[in-house]
Amino acid sequence: MKIVGIAGSMNTNSTTKQAVAIVLDAAKAAGADIEMIHLAEWKLPIYDAREDASTYPEVVHRFVQKITEADGIVIGSPEYHGTMTGALKNALDFLEARHLRDKQVALVGVAGGSMGATNTVNTLQLIMRNLHAWPLPASPSVPSAYNAFTPEGKLKDERLQARMETLGQQLVEFVKLMNPKPEKQLQ
Numbered sequence: 290m291k292i293v294g295i296a297g298s299m300n301t302n303s304t305t306k307q308a309v310a311i312v313l314d315a316a317k318a319a320g321a322d323i324e325m326i327h328l329a330e331w332k333l334p335i336y337d338a339r340e341d342a343s344t345y346p347e348v349v350h351r352f353v354q355k356i357t358e359a360d361g362i363v364i365g366s367p368e369y370h371g372t373m374t375g376a377l378k379n380a381l382d383f384l385e386a387r388h389l390r391d392k393q394v395a396l397v398g399v400a401g402g403s404m405g406a407t408n409t410v411n412t413l414q415l416i417m418r419n420l421h422a423w424p425l426p427a428s429p430s431v432p433s434a435y436n437a438f439t440p441e442g443k444l445k446d447e448r449l450q451a452r453m454e455t456l457g458q459q460l461v462e463f464v465k466l467m468n469p470k471p472e473k474q475l476q
């Protein structure tokens with residue numbers, strides 16, 4: 290079972306990447322193969338609605354391929370002006386329902402403010418439904434992100450750390466439940 294994480298920040302030193310990594314590590318502990326796509330390292334171009342999508346650079350095709358091949362996905366975004374980053378929305382614009390249909394998706398948000406990134410994860414829920422994916426109902430967000438992580442990359446708030454880990458475990462469980470085919474099951 291392959292779980293791919295998207296960290297939707299262009300910040301190379303990203304707190305969102307740390308949050309996504311916690312969920313991915315929990316999925317790995319539950320038996321999945323994991324891979325991180327940190328948008329800061331991918332440099333996708335701006336989606337421009339061109340008629341012939343095959344003319345986009347190779348990085349776009351690789352991105353779409355990774356998502357197509359994934360059995361489950363983790364998406365994390367910082368809250369920017371009350372919603373997800375432009376970089377993440379741009380990346381999602383390269384995807385169509387045929388790439389995400391029936392896939393389980395775990396969503397997490399990260400915010401500088403004390404209120405967390407509720408608007409961001411709610412907006413991502415909506416986008417996932419429009420792409421015919423299945424967003425998991427639990428979608429935790431990290432408030433006060435600048436001071437939320439230990440140097441080892443764990444959340445200082447142990448209950449929030451546990452919620453993130455549970456989300457990774459649940460993602461693996463729901464991928465199994467929704468994919469009775471043997472190749473999607475863990476051995």
Ligand SMILES: Cc1cc2nc3c(=O)[nH]c(=O)nc-3n(C[C@H](O)[C@H](O)[C@H](O)COP(=O)(O)O)c2cc1C
Nearest residue numbers: 298300303304305367368369370371400401402434
């Ligand atoms: C352009 C911009 C807009 C932001 N808007 C918000 C916001 O609306 N609410 C909030 O709580 N934090 C906001 N922040 C703070 C980010 O959510 C916070 O710095 C987050 O940790 C960044 O994630 P990253 O470390 O993965 O880049 C904003 C930051 C930037 C750069």
